[in-house]
Amino acid sequence: MTDAAAPQGPGAQSIGFFRRYLLRGDIALAVGIIGILAVLLVPMPPAILDLMLSVSITFAVMILMVSLFIQRPLEFSVFPTVLLIATMLRLALNLATTRLILSNGHEGTQAAGRIIETFGNFVMNGNVIVGIIVFSILVLVNFIVITKGSGRIAEVAARFTLDAMPGKQMAIDADLSAGLIDENQARQRRSDLENESNFFGAMDGASKFVRGDAVAGILITFINIIGGIVIGTINQGMGLGEAVQTYTILTIGDGLVSQVPALIVSVAAGLLVSKAGVVGAAHDTLYKQFTSYPQTLGVASAVLVVMCFIPGTPWYLFLPMAALAGYSAFLLSRKKIKDKATADRAEVIATEDSKPKDEPISEALALDYLRLELGYGLLPLINDAEGHRLTDQIKALRRQLASEMGFVMPSVRILDNMQLGSQAYSVRVKEMDAGEGELRLGKFLAMDPRGGDVEIPGEQTKEPAFGLPAAWIEEDMRDEASFRGYTVVDPATVITTHLTEVLRENMPELLSYAETKKLLDDLPSEHKRLVEDIIPSQITVSSVQRILQTLLGERVSIRDLPTILEAIAEISSNSQSIMQMTEHVRARLARQICYANMNPETGQLPIITMSPDWEQAFIESLIGQGEEKQLAMSPTALQGFIQRLRETFDEAAMQGESPALLSGPVTRPYIRSIIERVRPQTVVMSQSEVHPSVKLKSIGQV
Numbered sequence: 001m002t003d004a005a006a007p008q009g010p011g012a013q014s015i016g017f018f019r020r021y022l023l024r025g026d027i028a029l030a031v032g033i034i035g036i037l038a039v040l041l042v043p044m045p046p047a048i049l050d051l052m053l054s055v056s057i058t059f060a061v062m063i064l065m066v067s068l069f070i071q072r073p074l075e076f077s078v079f080p081t082v083l084l085i086a087t088m089l090r091l092a093l094n095l096a097t098t099r100l101i102l103s104n105g106h107e108g109t110q111a112a113g114r115i116i117e118t119f120g121n122f123v124m125n126g127n128v129i130v131g132i133i134v135f136s137i138l139v140l141v142n143f144i145v146i147t148k149g150s151g152r153i154a155e156v157a158a159r160f161t162l163d164a165m166p167g168k169q170m171a172i173d174a175d176l177s178a179g180l181i182d183e184n185q186a187r188q189r190r191s192d193l194e195n196e197s198n199f200f201g202a203m204d205g206a207s208k209f210v211r212g213d214a215v216a217g218i219l220i221t222f223i224n225i226i227g228g229i230v231i232g233t234i235n236q237g238m239g240l241g242e243a244v245q246t247y248t249i250l251t252i253g254d255g256l257v258s259q260v261p262a263l264i265v266s267v268a269a270g271l272l273v274s275k276a277g278v279v280g281a282a283h284d285t286l287y288k289q290f291t292s293y294p295q296t297l298g299v300a301s302a303v304l305v306v307m308c309f310i311p312g313t314p315w316y317l318f319l320p321m322a323a324l325a326g327y328s329a330f331l332l333s334r335k336k337i338k339d340k341a342t343a344d345r346a347e348v349i350a351t352e353d354s355k356p357k358d359e360p361i362s363e364a365l366a367l368d369y370l371r372l373e374l375g376y377g378l379l380p381l382i383n384d385a386e387g388h389r390l391t392d393q394i395k396a397l398r399r400q401l402a403s404e405m406g407f408v409m410p411s412v413r414i415l416d417n418m419q420l421g422s423q424a425y426s427v428r429v430k431e432m433d434a435g436e437g438e439l440r441l442g443k444f445l446a447m448d449p450r451g452g453d454v455e456i457p458g459e460q461t462k463e464p465a466f467g468l469p470a471a472w473i474e475e476d477m478r479d480e481a482s483f484r485g486y487t488v489v490d491p492a493t494v495i496t497t498h499l500t501e502v503l504r505e506n507m508p509e510l511l512s513y514a515e516t517k518k519l520l521d522d523l524p525s526e527h528k529r530l531v532e533d534i535i536p537s538q539i540t541v542s543s544v545q546r547i548l549q550t551l552l553g554e555r556v557s558i559r560d561l562p563t564i565l566e567a568i569a570e571i572s573s574n575s576q577s578i579m580q581m582t583e584h585v586r587a588r589l590a591r592q593i594c595y596a597n598m599n600p601e602t603g604q605l606p607i608i609t610m611s612p613d614w615e616q617a618f619i620e621s622l623i624g625q626g627e628e629k630q631l632a633m634s635p636t637a638l639q640g641f642i643q644r645l646r647e648t649f650d651e652a653a654m655q656g657e658s659p660a661l662l663s664g665p666v667t668r669p670y671i672r673s674i675i676e677r678v679r680p681q682t683v684v685m686s687q688s689e690v691h692p693s694v695k696l697k698s699i700g701q702v
Helices: 010-022 025-039 046-069 079-107 114-124 128-177 183-235 240-273 282-290 294-307 315-354 361-365 376-383 390-405 475-483 491-510 513-521 525-534 541-553 561-571 578-588 590-596 612-620 635-654 668-678
Strands: 370-374 413-416 424-429 432-438 444-447 459-462 469-473 487-489 604-609 660-663 684-686 695-701
Touching: 025 079, 046 079, 046 114, 046 240, 079 183, 079 240, 114 240, 128 183, 128 240, 183 240, 294 315, 370 376, 370 491, 376 390, 376 413, 376 491, 390 491, 424 491, 432 491, 444 475, 469 475, 475 487, 487 491, 491 541, 513 541, 525 561, 541 561, 541 578, 561 578, 578 590, 578 668, 578 684, 604 635, 612 635, 635 668, 635 695, 660 668, 668 684
Parallel strands: 370 413, 604 660, 604 695, 660 684
Antiparallel strands: 370 424, 424 432, 444 469, 444 487, 459 469
């Protein structure tokens, strides 16, 4: 049927409304809760009441079955909410049945529905006293035994789970730092830990629902009996015996219909909270743990045989049970021996298979790109109780470098090294020493940012990253050091700062082919076409890698990768020289380079220029043609240039300036190759890299 032929009447619109709204789970739940609350106020006919009582019993059985079959308690984390809904449903039905019993009880035992009448007659069997006693015992079992025990287990589980959370969180962080799990697994474990704490806390409170339900059941039953007898004898003119018989059957039936589901739900709650720490369905766990020790069944069989010889004992009952227990013990013993033999054979086979196998040569060749080795005394840095965890600072460092330099540093593997001093650490790049130092846990490192000595009582030392004079001071001297203008850092920050400098010095080496390929693959979709146009038709990934390494070697950020690729596309048709391509890329990044070296206070770019004589000397020292050009300056001239360079920059440093050296575009890469050996922190810029919007401040001339 087409849409044009679809029925358009009011009935069709009503059906569409029903399908659209009432079949939605959230709307259905809301309607159900409102319906339960409506039962408290609106009188219910016996037929509808029978239907809802059967729903209550079915709901309770479903809760019990789910509690039996789940593998872990957290799989039924909605149980506290379900328990509240089930309790509300029972209390609402209890009130509805109370209304019918007190209003229509004089009409007979069928006044409150067939289910209540059936339960009352079945349990009482015509005897009022028996019915009251059975109902009382049932309520006491639920209230004193099951509910109280379940509530106590939930209370203890909630308390122990909360107390164990810090230790479990530290274990997760330690596994993450050691590389045993990744960040997604750590995040999932933390989520499970939080859910477990919330669940047992909710179960501790939810157990009060069951206890309150039991108390309410007792009070409602007492009120129904007394009130029914009074109404029946005074208002309805019934005899005392008839009123007692009728209203007791109705009340006990009503109480049983309410308490049986309550007892079932209480058992489900007890199963759920007592299953803490056990994984697997209830039947699997019970069978596995009861059959793990066959000797227990053997001893039980022997005890039953002995009981058969006690005078008056029904031996015809105990003897078959003893035979069954003994035979089960025999079968389980044989199975256990067979399983042990199978496991031993498997272990022997596995051992034999592992002996002739050599370790794959690839594992011996694998390198850790970044490794941080700690002495045993520094291991608390991984899980600092005060929250200054070294692993968190390293994660922040990775994000900072990615934001500043566009370089995603490799993961840092943290290991303990017993060969190091207890307070020592070592930073390794591709398993080669790149930096080392010593720390003092519980103390703080104070440094004078001007490079002077620290005049505060403490252990004098050198800051490991920059070699500045420093001192390890006690925590109570921290405020005084800050007041004097010293920089004060904790041990974890010392390692992070040192690691940052090591990374900045070794970024070109750490930018591998795979990392370059990943940077290109992760570009936004609008720049994918540019990559496809130039790679591999104009330039290879390896050449792009070398250009990026050259930029990182001079601490130029490669975050603006699209601009770098555009510059490569412009120059690649004229030259394939890595040096010339890099210089063209730097010219395109002029604004970025200028602003990275600008004085933030004055908004000016401090520079030291090359004198025309030295500029001409470098140009005349270039030999070769095109891409074969090399610098061939005499050692005496180079020594004089380096000496003059140091004097000029030392004078600028005394003025509080950190200028860049400005040279011609042709000579810049050659001058940089000389300066990086004597003053690697000095920035060398060409005149083509000065952006027109930048204000220059000339400090001097070489």
